[in-house]
Each structure stands twice: as structure tokens, then as C-alpha cells.
Amino acid sequence: MSRAREGEWPTLAYALLAVLARGETTGYQLARFMEKPVGLFWQAPHSQIYPQLAALERDGMVTSSAERGPGPRARKTYAVTDAGRALLRDWVTTRPEPRAVRDEVVLRSYAAWTADRAEAAALFRAEQEAHEQRLAELEQMAENLSAKHGARLSDPSEPIFGNWAALQRGLGAEREYVRWCAWMADQLSR
Amino acid sequence: MSRAREGEWPTLAYALLAVLARGETTGYQLARFMEKPVGLFWQAPHSQIYPQLAALERDGMVTSSAERGPGPRARKTYAVTDAGRALLRDWVTTRPEPRAVRDEVVLRSYAAWTADRAEAAALFRAEQEAHEQRLAELEQMAENLSAKHGARLSDPSEPIFGNWAALQRGLGAEREYVRWCAWMADQLSR
DNA sequence: ATCGAGTATGTATAGAGATACATAGTGACG
DNA sequence: CGTCACTATGTATCTCTATACATACTCGAT
Numbered sequence A, B: 001m002s003r004a005r006e007g008e009w010p011t012l013a014y015a016l017l018a019v020l021a022r023g024e025t026t027g028y029q030l031a032r033f034m035e036k037p038v039g040l041f042w043q044a045p046h047s048q049i050y051p052q053l054a055a056l057e058r059d060g061m062v063t064s065s066a067e068r069g070p071g072p073r074a075r076k077t078y079a080v081t082d083a084g085r086a087l088l089r090d091w092v093t094t095r096p097e098p099r100a101v102r103d104e105v106v107l108r109s110y111a112a113w114t115a116d117r118a119e120a121a122a123l124f125r126a127e128q129e130a131h132e133q134r135l136a137e138l139e140q141m142a143e144n145l146s147a148k149h150g151a152r153l154s155d156p157s158e159p160i161f162g163n164w165a166a167l168q169r170g171l172g173a174e175r176e177y178v179r180w181c182a183w184m185a186d187q188l189s190r
Numbered sequence C: 001a002t003c004g005a006g007t008a009t010g011t012a013t014a015g016a017g018a019t020a021c022a023t024a025g026t027g028a029c030g
Numbered sequence D: 001c002g003t004c005a006c007t008a009t010g011t012a013t014c015t016c017t018a019t020a021c022a023t024a025c026t027c028g029a030t
Helices: A011-020 A027-033 A046-058 A082-092 A104-110 A117-154 A159-188 B011-020 B027-033 B046-058 B082-092 B104-110 B117-154 B159-188
Strands: A062-067 A075-080 B062-067 B075-080
Touching: A011 A027, A011 A046, A011 A062, A011 A075, A011 A082, A011 B104, A027 A046, A027 A075, A046 A062, A046 A075, A075 A082, A104 A117, A104 B011, A104 B159, A117 A159, A159 B104, A159 B159, B011 B027, B011 B046, B011 B062, B011 B075, B011 B082, B027 B046, B027 B075, B046 B062, B046 B075, B075 B082, B104 B117, B117 B159
Parallel strands: none
Antiparallel strands: A062 A075, B062 B075
């Protein structure tokens, strides 16, 4: 949560800046947005987000204003500073070093030969269905975006272009995953 | 590395069992195999693998025999026990809870509107090329597998089927990633 | 003859991430 | 009137993952 060296922030920090760059929000709203089903490309629980926001504030990347909130503590609304915007802007065009790929389902496919054939087929069929459902959700999101924003989705200077870009990735990834699961299930049930 | 509860092993343990189920190996060979370029679907450094093997041995899932090795310590060759095989077999057909998706490139696409257009286009073009190269490597591996094993690749009771299955996933994933990167670069360079 | 790379196994430490604990106000529902 | 869910922010703790440290033999190259 705190930085290792000058200019070195964990990816979560940039994820928060990327959301805040679209407009100020509270920590709670950020946490909601970054939770499991919603966070399309980066997720974090609130226990990671609150300390990270505090660290960003200590370094002048965000500012907060507190009104009194419903709970025992004040509700804080965060906004990006110019320094934060510059940090984000620089980070966006740097190439990340490749992340480790870790997929438990692929690992199971690698060991599928040790298991009962029918049970294994059922696993991949179930995975296929789960990803088909997820795909349908994303397609619904795409329709909504398309209806609401139309041609602006193709303009890379519009914030909504970012939503569209990430959604396109999600759609492609889910379609490919469904395809592979279906292939696996077919292989195992012949 | 040690288990949280009875019957609860980290995924790395199953990854090791999955490799050992194909034949006994040394910890070093396992570590080589699980290192970055080779481990298609699960990676770990040796500092994780050695303690995990020790934990599996304490619980009777693997056995080791030590010959004297080149270094200051004996070289250990590990083999799965029946208990280990049963553990793996049961695990293979259980459905994993969905892992968090974390992709720094997609996160950058979400914030691409804040950056310089040409620099952003260059980033996605570079990513496209990197994944095209990775794809070419996987295609080479597929050719080699196909030439060496032929029809056995379609037999789910053969260990090599697992290699083929994981490789198919890799091929599909890389192709889809290349496609999306190319689309992103096109969008940004018009 | 020395240097570096590869073989081989381990420990130490720090950071990232997940889960659980803690607190308290409001509004809905039975 | 009590319980549940939601808003809202934070801390504590544990596990997983990555990086660095440690040791020592062999073999090929300079």
C-alpha cells in the first residue's frame, strides 16, 4: 500500500486514479466499483482501497474533503490533483512487464487424464455455461453503452472510450473461453 | 505452503502433483518446468516449490529419495503416492471459484483517453507484436506435439492430452489478445 | 588457473491480496 | 420493536507470491 521507491506505485493506485480521473467519488463508491462482478479488469476489497487512497493523499496525488457521514467516521470524497493526473498520464503509455498467467481450469485440463471422464466433461460443460452467462451480461452492457453513447465510443479522447475498450476485451476473452470450454467438453464426452 | 485446514491445499500443490503424476522428477526439474516461459498456466519460483514439496511429503502425498547431488545438499527425486494421486483426482473435477482478473494492459486501455494518442497507439502496437511472437512460439509447440504424438492428442486418457488441452487454451487466448490489441491500436491511430 | 554458467536445494524477508473484525447511523420490513 | 440490509470507513491478520540471500560442486571457456 505504501510505495517501494519514488515513483513506484502498486497497480491498484493507478486503477484508483483512473477511476477518479473521471470525476470525484467517495472511497465507498470506489470500493463498490472495484468489487468482484463489476471490476472488469482490476478488483480490490475496501480493505485495500482505503489505505491506498490514504497513501495517495499523503503524496499529494489525490485530495479529500470530509462531510459527516452515516457511520462512526466522516465520509470522504476524493479528487485527483494535477500531480495525480500527470502520474496517471505517464503510467498509461509505459509497457507493463508480463503478468503471470494462473488459471485453475487450464491446470485441471492439464491433469484431466487422471480423472473420471464423465466428471471432467461435466466440469468443462459447467464452466462453458458460466462463461456464456457472463458473456450475455457483457453483451447487455455493450448494447446499453452503444445505445447511450453511439459514435462517441469510437473517440479515444472521450472517457467512455475507455469503458468501450475494456468491454471489448471482456467480450473477446469470454467468447474465446467459451469456445475452449466447449471444445474440452466435446473432447471428453466422445 | 502449509495447509490451512485438512484437505485444503494451495493450488501450487495440485500443480506439482499434476506434473509428478506423469513421472518422478527432482525439485530442480519441477522448478525449471514451472518457471516463466514454460509454465503455460501456472508458474512458481523454486523458493515456493521446495517448501511446498516438503509439505506434501510431510502429509504423505509424495515420497522422496535422496542421492548425493552436486551442491551442498542431497538431490531429491520426488514421486506421487496413492494418496497424492487420489487427492489430485478428486481436485481435478471440482469447480474452482472464479479467480480475479487483473490485466494491466486492459487497465491502461480504460485510462487511454488521458494519454497522448500516438504514444498510446504505440503501446498497443507493441503489445500486439509481443503477443504475435508468443503465438508463433505456441504454434511451433503445437506442430511439434502434433508431429510427435498424432492421434494420441485426442485421447483424454493419455497424459499428452493434457499438454494439448492447455496448449489449445494458450493458442486461443493469444490469438484473441492479438486481435484486441490490433483493434485498440487501430482505434487510437485514426 | 580463474571466471562464469549450470546444477541443486534451501531460508529470509517483504509486498500484494483476501478474509475477518470493528463501529455506527438510517431506512425497510415483519 | 427488533432484525436485516445498506451506507461508510477503517484495522488486524494471514496467506500467497516475488525477490534476495546462501552454499557448493562440475564443466567449459578464456
